Amino acid sequence: MRLSVIIVNYNSGPYLEQCVASMAEKFGGLEYEVIIVDNASTDGSITAAVRADRHTAFLMSETNMGFAAGCNVGADIAIGEFLLFLNPDTRILSDGIGALLDSFLADTAAGALGCQNRRPDGSIQSSAYGFPTLFLVFAWAFRLRELLHLPGIKMLLTPFLKGRFGQFDPHSRPKPVDYVTGAFLLVKRLTWYKTGPFDQRFFLFCEEIDWCLRCKRAGFNVVFDPSFEIEHYVGYSSQKEKPRVLLEKFMSYRRYFEKHHPGLQSALLNGIFAVAVRFWALYYKMNGDKEYANAYKGIKSRLELDEG
8 A cells, every 4th residue: 555644524514525536636657545544523514425435434533532542543443554643624735646656765864754745726835844942932932923914014024933933934846844734645655664653642723743843853854845746724623612722722822842952942932822812802802702701711710720
């Protein structure tokens, strides 16, 4: 078996069927399997996917075990030479999967690979990044990226931010990177064995960042190759549970810093988050948005509870 594709599904609606059907269309001639781990979906997405590709096997969980745990369950039964962790809200655009696997195998230093991600409108979506720093997480927590929509700000800051934010680093050529997003993460089996599975303490978010860091520490490169493309709809299922997803992102960043940057940086991160969640709770309360005001109050309580 050349390739095992592992998809963790949770209420992905029609996108899961489209994802599986795109592989049936584009992976012709390749020996591959698709393993779908369903995290207790209730929307019928699995039923639709059953019809899409005969190569597909299904593992049904009675609970939502999280993305990292679902990936590990799929990887445990996969038999392919390569493992591809693929989001259900993606669609394969390129035909050359065989050539991609050949070139990836020929690069003996590479252990993991990400590809070009495109939005439904055809524009490039950032998919290769540098590892999180306090500055980057501060910018995320206070939504500083939204300032870039102001006239002239993006042009002014681009020289400074290039290489710091994924969207400022051109996605036009193959290159080694710190990490690629989990929407399309291609891994050699030997690399998976030597690096180990995803850390299941990351329920949602940062699991691929943690894994890519461990991959590099194990002696492998993480590479970005824009010659292969997918379409990514970005968080179809998570968009329906925004407050919960927001909490998980705060928690995952905290776990990442506690694991890889304990001590001063982790303490500073907690301070940043304490200020950010209070600020946004007050902001949304003043603007009459009870859902998000309560969401940030809940995040504040959860962060303080876990810290204690």
